[in-house]
Amino acid sequence: MIRIDSVTKRYPDGTVAVDRLSLDIPDRAITVLVGPSGCGKTTTLRMINRMVEPSEGSILLDGRDIRQQPVNTLRRSMGYVIQNAGLFQHRTILDNIATVPRLLGWSKQKARDRAAELMARVGLDTSLAKRYPYQLSGGQQQRVGVARALAADPPVLLMDEPFSAVDPVVRKGLQDELLRIQDELGKTIVFVTHDIDEAVKLGTMVAVLRTGGRLAQFAPPAELLSAPADSFVEDFLGADRGIRRLSFFSAGSLELQTAPVVSVDADAATLAARAEAAPYLLVTDSDGRPLGWSEPDGLTAGAVDRDRLLDHGRPFAPATDSLRAALDGAVLSPTGWAVAVDGEGRVVGVVSQQVIGEAIRAAHTRVARDSAVKAAR
Amino acid sequence: MNGFFDLPSDLQYGYLGLVGLHLREGLIPVLAGLLIALPVAQLCVRFRWVYPPVLGLTTVLYSIPSLAFFVVLIDYFGQSETTVMVPLAIYSLVVLVPAIVDGVRSVPQDTLAAARAMGFGPVRRYLQVQLPIAVPAIIAGLRVATVSSLSLVSVGMLIGNQGALGNMLYSATTYNRPALAVNSVLTTAVLGVLADALLVLVRRLLTPWMPPTKGAAR
Numbered sequence: 001m002i003r004i005d006s007v008t009k010r011y012p013d014g015t016v017a018v019d020r021l022s023l024d025i026p027d028r029a030i031t032v033l034v035g036p037s038g039c040g041k042t043t044t045l046r047m048i049n050r051m052v053e054p055s056e057g058s059i060l061l062d063g064r065d066i067r068q069q070p071v072n073t074l075r076r077s078m079g080y081v082i083q084n085a086g087l088f089q090h091r092t093i094l095d096n097i098a099t100v101p102r103l104l105g106w107s108k109q110k111a112r113d114r115a116a117e118l119m120a121r122v123g124l125d126t127s128l129a130k131r132y133p134y135q136l137s138g139g140q141q142q143r144v145g146v147a148r149a150l151a152a153d154p155p156v157l158l159m160d161e162p163f164s165a166v167d168p169v170v171r172k173g174l175q176d177e178l179l180r181i182q183d184e185l186g187k188t189i190v191f192v193t194h195d196i197d198e199a200v201k202l203g204t205m206v207a208v209l210r211t212g213g214r215l216a217q218f219a220p221p222a223e224l225l226s227a228p229a230d231s232f233v234e235d236f237l238g239a240d241r242g243i244r245r246l247s248f249f250s251a252g253s254l255e256l257q258t259a260p261v262v263s264v265d266a267d268a269a270t271l272a273a274r275a276e277a278a279p280y281l282l283v284t285d286s287d288g289r290p291l292g293w294s295e296p297d298g299l300t301a302g303a304v305d306r307d308r309l310l311d312h313g314r315p316f317a318p319a320t321d322s323l324r325a326a327l328d329g330a331v332l333s334p335t336g337w338a339v340a341v342d343g344e345g346r347v348v349g350v351v352s353q354q355v356i357g358e359a360i361r362a363a364h365t366r367v368a369r370d371s372a373v374k375a376a377r
Numbered sequence: 378m379n380g381f382f383d384l385p386s387d388l389q390y391g392y393l394g395l396v397g398l399h400l401r402e403g404l405i406p407v408l409a410g411l412l413i414a415l416p417v418a419q420l421c422v423r424f425r426w427v428y429p430p431v432l433g434l435t436t437v438l439y440s441i442p443s444l445a446f447f448v449v450l451i452d453y454f455g456q457s458e459t460t461v462m463v464p465l466a467i468y469s470l471v472v473l474v475p476a477i478v479d480g481v482r483s484v485p486q487d488t489l490a491a492a493r494a495m496g497f498g499p500v501r502r503y504l505q506v507q508l509p510i511a512v513p514a515i516i517a518g519l520r521v522a523t524v525s526s527l528s529l530v531s532v533g534m535l536i537g538n539q540g541a542l543g544n545m546l547y548s549a550t551t552y553n554r555p556a557l558a559v560n561s562v563l564t565t566a567v568l569g570v571l572a573d574a575l576l577v578l579v580r581r582l583l584t585p586w587m588p589p590t591k592g593a594a595r
């Protein structure tokens with residue numbers, strides 16, 4: 001565990017960048033530092049690998065003061081990723097990634113083998129190995145940055161706004177990739193961002209800092225969204241935190257209805273029976289994949305006109321998606337009903353906005369009860 | 378005896394001999410200048426306040442005519458090649474020091490921060506990161522210094538046949554053979570162009586990592 005113990009950083013010009021900050025950063029989890037520009041995120045991160053020395057307080061790594069080991073030994077045991085990757089422009093991709101292993105005295109061959117292995121791990125084609133950084137896209141460079149930080153298999157990874165210079169689509173890819181890699185490797189990651197959505201998506205724990213380098217709140221993202229400590233955190237979370245919080249509730253408990261679902265090759269009797277069930281019917285192809293909505297009157301057995309069906313919106317998968325995805329599906333659907341599918345995209349049922357709304361209220365009650373129990377203990 | 382490449386015997390060298398001598402007298406000072414400029418430039422980068430006075434000093438030295446240097450240096454080294462090369466080495470500093478300082482300073486902050494974060498000490502950082510990235514700027518400086526040094530060698534004729542190809546200028550007047558002067562000037566120019574081309578080639582070989590658009594700008 002990394003323990004930041006009432007650390008203050010005062011720069012020579014008098015700026016207090018971090019003010020009596022205490023944080024216990026858990027092992028094998030992603031801890032996100034988030035806050036407005038200039039609130040001391042980078043300073044905090046750089047104090048962990050001693051690129052910045054605290055003015056007061058101390059930082060412990062597994063109970064030992066980080067000042068007790070040689071500074072470069074400490075740094076080589078912590079991967080570091082920055083915005084724009086900070087790659088060595090004069091070295092090939094492979095040699096960039098092999099940097100820390102080489103510093104640690106690995107043979108050239110071993111370091112390069114390791115680097116090639118990491119390229120695959122972060123989703124880089126090994127054909128890029130001999131290229132130079134200028135020949136890569138921003139997203140690829142950022143992947144190289146991550147691979148380089150992981151090369152010597154350090155237990156700790158420090159990441160300073162690593163994905164903020166790439167476009168949103170690439171960023172989402174990199175975030176998903178990081179989560180996947182973290183699932184496999186279980187590093188202790190300290191991740192700096194000013195993007196609250198990124199913080200909520202990636203963080204196991206999120207520390208919100210306010211200007212002046214003071215800690216505003218340190219909590220798991222769901223708790224942050226449901227119980228912001230004060231108005232600063234609330235404002236920082238933004239207007240739609242209620243909606244975003246739904247990301248933390250599984251859609252698995254939603255009660256799905258199958259009666260309004262009919263196949264294109266349903267016979268007249270089935271259609272007539274189903275027409276009773278709901279004002280709209282969802283038509284699927286013969287494999288069970290959704291085609292679109294229709295009023296029961298518009299359907300003729302054996303002669304369904306696919307072009308006249310209403311768009312079914314984006315389906316959600318109850319097994320893996322959240323209530324947010326379900327609600328999104330319902331809001332976007334012309335009928336107000338969301339379509340639930342299995343892993344293969346086959347319809348398993350439909351659910352109305354009303355039912356989703358009830359599920360949301362139930363989830364909130366559950367959380368409130370849990371935290372009351374926790375508080376009582 | 379009157380061919381373009383036939384030289385009067387008091388020049389002591391044949392044509393190719395003079396070319397060799399010229400290269401030696403022109404290039405050794407640049408090399409020496411580079412060896413002095415590297416640590417001086419590093420000092421200027423480490424301690425910012427050192428740079429302005431160093432820059433001022435090199436400029437002042439550059440403004441001293443070589444003849445003045447010769448007058449002083451002849452007392453120590455006589456009428457020798459060394460007397461010619463010392464001022465040339467000093468002149469090269471005015472180009473090389475700023476070139477190296479700018480080159481080293483042009484290394485992006487992100488790159489330096491990354492190097493520090495990965496556990497590069499100051500020496501490794503200088504040798505493995507800053508210097509290699511400064512190579513294009515250093516070679517740009519070397520090109521200017523080399524061409525100017527090669528053309529300045531000729532003044533060595535003032536202290537008695539130490540000007541290599543420049544000595545032919547003197548013979549041209551003595552023997553009334555203008556062709557010798559033309560030969561001297563042309564050969565010096567060709568040497569300059571060749572040395573420059575060679576440096577460009579070296580730069581290309583040393584910096585495969587540069588985007589071609591940047592490299593294309595000569």
Ligand SMILES: Nc1ncnc2c1ncn2[C@@H]1O[C@H](COP(=O)(O)OP(=O)(O)OP(=O)(O)O)[C@@H](O)[C@H]1O
Binds near residue numbers: 013015038040043
């Ligand atoms: N070397 C320095 N000398 C003086 N002040 C500094 C120095 N580095 C940072 N600061 C100041 O300390 C404060 C915190 O800076 P820091 O870089 O840690 O912020 P940050 O949260 O990372 O901001 P951003 O989101 O913009 O990157 C700022 O007010 C900044 O101006």
Ligand SMILES: [Mg+2]
Binds near residue numbers: 041042043
């Ligand atoms: Mg920052």
